[in-house]
Amino acid sequence: xxxxxxxxxxxxGKLMLRHQHTIRVRYSETDQMGTFYHARALDWFECxxxxxxxxxxxxxxxxxxxxxxxxxxxxxxLQFLGRARYDDLLTIDATLHRPSxxxxxxxxxxxxxxxxxxxxxxxxxxAFVDVHGRPIRPPKWFLDxxxxxxxxxx
Amino acid sequence: xxxxxxxxxxxxGKLMLRHQHTIRVRYSETDQMGTFYHARALDWFECxxxxxxxxxxxxxxxxxxxxxxxxxxxxxxLQFLGRARYDDLLTIDATLHRPSxxxxxxxxxxxxxxxxxxxxxxxxxxAFVDVHGRPIRPPKWFLDxxxxxxxxxx
Amino acid sequence: xxxxxxxxxxxxGKLMLRHQHTIRVRYSETDQMGTFYHARALDWFECxxxxxxxxxxxxxxxxxxxxxxxxxxxxxxLQFLGRARYDDLLTIDATLHRPSxxxxxxxxxxxxxxxxxxxxxxxxxxAFVDVHGRPIRPPKWFLDxxxxxxxxxx
Amino acid sequence: xxxxxxxxxxxxGKLMLRHQHTIRVRYSETDQMGTFYHARALDWFECxxxxxxxxxxxxxxxxxxxxxxxxxxxxxxLQFLGRARYDDLLTIDATLHRPSxxxxxxxxxxxxxxxxxxxxxxxxxxAFVDVHGRPIRPPKWFLDxxxxxxxxxx
Numbered sequence: 001x002x003x004x005x006x007x008x009x010x011x012x013g014k015l016m017l018r019h020q021h022t023i024r025v026r027y028s029e030t031d032q033m034g035t036f037y038h039a040r041a042l043d044w045f046e047c048x049x050x051x052x053x054x055x056x057x058x059x060x061x062x063x064x065x066x067x068x069x070x071x072x073x074x075x076x077x078l079q080f081l082g083r084a085r086y087d088d089l090l091t092i093d094a095t096l097h098r099p100s101x102x103x104x105x106x107x108x109x110x111x112x113x114x115x116x117x118x119x120x121x122x123x124x125x126x127a128f129v130d131v132h133g134r135p136i137r138p139p140k141w142f143l144d145x146x147x148x149x150x151x152x153x154x
Numbered sequence: 155x156x157x158x159x160x161x162x163x164x165x166x167g168k169l170m171l172r173h174q175h176t177i178r179v180r181y182s183e184t185d186q187m188g189t190f191y192h193a194r195a196l197d198w199f200e201c202x203x204x205x206x207x208x209x210x211x212x213x214x215x216x217x218x219x220x221x222x223x224x225x226x227x228x229x230x231x232l233q234f235l236g237r238a239r240y241d242d243l244l245t246i247d248a249t250l251h252r253p254s255x256x257x258x259x260x261x262x263x264x265x266x267x268x269x270x271x272x273x274x275x276x277x278x279x280x281a282f283v284d285v286h287g288r289p290i291r292p293p294k295w296f297l298d299x300x301x302x303x304x305x306x307x308x
Numbered sequence: 309x310x311x312x313x314x315x316x317x318x319x320x321g322k323l324m325l326r327h328q329h330t331i332r333v334r335y336s337e338t339d340q341m342g343t344f345y346h347a348r349a350l351d352w353f354e355c356x357x358x359x360x361x362x363x364x365x366x367x368x369x370x371x372x373x374x375x376x377x378x379x380x381x382x383x384x385x386l387q388f389l390g391r392a393r394y395d396d397l398l399t400i401d402a403t404l405h406r407p408s409x410x411x412x413x414x415x416x417x418x419x420x421x422x423x424x425x426x427x428x429x430x431x432x433x434x435a436f437v438d439v440h441g442r443p444i445r446p447p448k449w450f451l452d453x454x455x456x457x458x459x460x461x462x
Numbered sequence: 463x464x465x466x467x468x469x470x471x472x473x474x475g476k477l478m479l480r481h482q483h484t485i486r487v488r489y490s491e492t493d494q495m496g497t498f499y500h501a502r503a504l505d506w507f508e509c510x511x512x513x514x515x516x517x518x519x520x521x522x523x524x525x526x527x528x529x530x531x532x533x534x535x536x537x538x539x540l541q542f543l544g545r546a547r548y549d550d551l552l553t554i555d556a557t558l559h560r561p562s563x564x565x566x567x568x569x570x571x572x573x574x575x576x577x578x579x580x581x582x583x584x585x586x587x588x589a590f591v592d593v594h595g596r597p598i599r600p601p602k603w604f605l606d607x608x609x610x611x612x613x614x615x616x
Contacts, residue, residue, distance in 0.1 A: 027512065027523075028193060028505045030186040032240055035441075037182050038381045039354075042347035043490040050489065050549065061489075062549040073346045076386045083441060086186055087512065087524040133343075133391060181358065181369075182351040189595075192535045193508075196501035197336045204335065204395065215335075216395040219494075227500045232538045237595060241358065241370040287497075287545060336499050340492040340548055347490060394494055 015098035017149055019052040022113060025088045035083045041120045042076060045108050048092040049124075052106070056096075056149040069139055071104060071126040078122035082112070089113035096146075102128055102138060169252035171303055173206040176267060179242045189237040195274045196230060199262050202246040203278075206260070210250075210303040223293055225258060225280040232276040236266070243267035250300075256282055256292060323406035325457055327360040330421060333396045343391040349428045350384060353416050356400040357432075360414070364404075364457040377447055379412060379434040386430040390420070397421035404454075410436055410446060477560035479611055481514040484575060487550045497545045503582045504538060507570050510554040511586075514568070518558075518611040531601055533566060533588040540584040544574070551575035558608075564590055564600060 023044055031037040053061045064071070084090055091113045097105040103125055110120040128138045177198055185191040207215045218225070238244055245267045251259040257279055264274040282292045331352055339345040361369045372379070392398055399421045405413040411433055418428040436446045485506055493499040515523045526533070546552055553575045559567040565587055572582040590600045 024512075026505060027185060027508050028191050031181060032184040032186065032188045033378065033380065033441075034186045038384065039182060039347045039350035042350065043488060046347075046489050050486075060549050062547070070341060072341065072388065073386075074388050076346065076384075078381075078384045080380065080382050085524070087522050133341075178358075180351060181354050187532060187534065187595075192538065193501045193504035196504065197334060200335050200501075204332075214395050216393070224495060226495065226542065227540075228542050230500070230538075230540045232535075234534065234536050234538075239370070241368050287495075335493060336501060338494040339489060340494065340496045342494045345490050 015096065015146055015150065017052075017056055017096045017146070017153065019048070019056055019094050021048040021051045021092045021094065023047055023090050023092065025084050025086050025090065027086050030086045035085055038078070038080055041078055041080075041110065041122065042073075042124075044090065044092060044110060044120075045076075045094075045106065045122065045124055048094045048108060049106055052094045052096065056153075057145040058149075059145070064142070067139075067141075068130060069136070069142060070129045070131065070133075072129060072133070073124045074127045075125040076122065077124075078120060080120055081118040084110075084112060084119045090119060091116075098146075099125070102135065104128075169250065169300055169304065171206075171210055171250045171300070171307065173202070173210055173248050175202040175205045175246045175248065177201055177244050177246065179238050179240050179244065181240050184240045189239055192232070192234055195232055195234075195264065195276065196227075196278075198244065198246060198264060198274075199230075199248075199260065199276070199278055202248045202262060203260055206248045206250065210307075211299040212303075213299070218296070221293075221295075222284060223290070223296060224283045224285065224287075226283060226287070227278045228281045229279040230276065232274060234274055235272040238264075238266060238273045244273060245270075252300075253279070256289065323404065323454055323458065325360075325364055325404045325454070325461065327356070327364055327402050327404075329356040329359045329400045329402065331355055331398050331400065333392050333394050333398065335394050338394045343393055346386070346388055349386055349388075349418065349430065350381075350432075352398065352400060352418060352428075353384075353402075353414065353430070353432055356402045356416065357414055360402045360404065364461075365453040366457075367453070372450070375447075375449075376438060377444070377450060378437045378439065378441075380437060380441070381432045382435045383433040384430065385432075386428060388428055389426040392418075392420060392427045398427060399424075406454075407433070410443065412436075477558065477608055477612065479514075479518055479558045479608070479615065481510070481518055481556050483510040483513045483554045483556065485509055485552050485554065487546055487548050487552065489548050492548045497547055500540070500542055503540055503542075503572065503584065504535075504586075506552065506554060506572060506582075507538075507556075507568065507584070507586055510556045510570065511568055514556045514558065518615075519607040520611075521607070526604070529601075529603075530592060531598070531604060532591045532593065532595075534591060534595075535586045536589045537587040538584065539586075540582060542582055543580040546572075546574060546581045552581060553578075560608075561587070564597065566590075 029036045029040040050061050091111050093109040095107040099105050105125050107123045111118055128136050130136050183190045183194040204215050245265050247263040249261040253259050259279050261277045265272055282290050284290050337344045337348040358369050399419050401417040403415040407413050413433050415431045419426050436444050438444050491498045491502040512523050553573050555571040557569040561567050567587050569585045590598050592598050
């Protein structure tokens with residue numbers, strides 16, 4: 001597997017990291033169809049990203065913002081593959097890619113925890129901006145944390 | 155100013171103003187019981203307050219915050235009296251009281267627009283705080299706008 | 309009925325209808341970045357679809373569901389193009405397409421009402437299912453209402 | 463301690479049970495003031511009730527509803543005592559009371575997990591209704607589970 005695996009890059013030179021997070025469907029997230037309201041999947045993606053950053057990078061996204069770096073969603077895609085109901089446990093698999101120097105991309109898969117049936121698949125693309133929403137260069141400390149996260153996993 | 159009715163005060167010397175606002179129940183606000191998720195009533199109260207301030211005070215609450223004045227909810231009470239379903243039109247009656255110099259109190263009644271059946275009754279109490287959440291004295295310009303609103307109604 | 313343009317079809321034989329809807333950003337839809345929380349755009353899409361169906365098809369989506377027909381979102385895409393803040397008025401342009409016999413596709417553009425600056429662009433794809441979530445053939449009465457809507461516009 | 467303590471009743475003959483639950487503030491739950499949007503506290507109360515019922519009664523509230531018993535909120539009260547921010551851990555203390563034969567009452571206290579600072583205090587009152595929203599007598603199996611829960615704790 002060589003040295004490439006020790007760097008957070010896939011074959012095309014893009015960074016890749018994985019993390020798994022579990023949530024439970026809240027009553028407030030259901031709608032009158034008896035399953036979850038579709039938009040809530042984006043809230044769950046965000047929960048998974050928060051845990052991803054905390055666990056793999058060793059600081060919270062709250063701390064990232066305190067350092068003046070914001071990672072707003074600039075694109076999102078969602079495919080709804082199956083039902084999930086109130087109180088169901090969901091497993092969210094998050095994979096981080098770096099499609100270009102100034103972008104992060106989280107690929108997400110949500111499944112029923114028990115039987116693994118697919119619920120939602122999708123992704124979000126994030127820019128690096130400052131507190132005023134202006135694009136910034138990804139800060140070195142942030143990229144270093146990503147690199148270290150990958151090194152520790154491999 | 156003459157009689158009590160020309161000043162924005164009720165019998166106990168408290169300010170009182172009324173406004174009516176209409177909203178439609180969103181699909182995202184339903185839950186698996188087939189009616190609205192109870193917490194959404196607080197969102198609707200907030201919509202009614204926003205319109206109340208815009209219509210009666212002649213500026214938006216967004217502008218109030220831009221001037222450094224925040225009116226967070228510090229207490230809320232809700233009674234759920236009847237069902238409302240997706241796409242139902244709701245009429246919200248908002249009455250503003252001033253129970254003490256540093257507090258505002260909005261009394262709310264939500265009814266089905268068509269038949270007037272009661273849906274929610276409740277109230278919220280608001281403090282005056284600055285951007286850091288510290289209590290402030292209600293600014294004179296704010297109170298003047300309230301007084302003028304009452305004068306125009308009577 | 310004459311030319312193709314008088315029938316609810318685009319050049320490729322797909323149905324097309326347009327409708328515009330206006331909403332105001334709620335305080336509850338903001339987040340700590342000071343703009344709207346991105347997932348709320350899907351709630352707004354849904355509001356625009358509800359009004360689209362009511363205005364162009366002459367019945368509410370609530371009535372569509374009462375007749376046993378559900379149109380769940382099976383795919384969604386969102387591009388976030390600009391900021392919108394609490395109390396901003398937003399204009400949502402919805403265009404309905406019929407990419408295949410058993411699918412509806414709503415293309416959405418959200419702009420600031422005042423200056424027309426783009427906020428969100430995206431689309432949702434919908435299947436026809438019954439109350440148990442099983443795919444059904446689009447009912448004739450539904451397609452007839454779509455046809456009639458187009459005939460009336462042209 | 464006597465025998466009273468072995469039954470789920472307080473001095474006035476009312477049932478009492480306690481449970482603690484922890485949640486983390488989601489980004490989607492913040493608003494432009496930089497803290498949580500106040501209505502989200504009712505969503506958190508609901509999460510704590512769900513865990514309360516699962517842990518103390520040994521079945522999920524989803525299962526309670528499957529047996530035809532619904533416990534809608536008919537009254538709610540909230541006091542907002544302090545700030546909580548994105549990513550803060552919150553500890554929710556839930557105490558169940560039975561103020562009358564046909565009512566349940568959950569008393570709630572939300573604190574910052576780290577320093578114990580108070581965030582929200584409040585309560586919700588619940589009726590027993592069937593799937594159509596009609597009041598029903600609390601079923602014996604439900605009351606038996608409550609009794610057993612108390613017996614196990616004391």
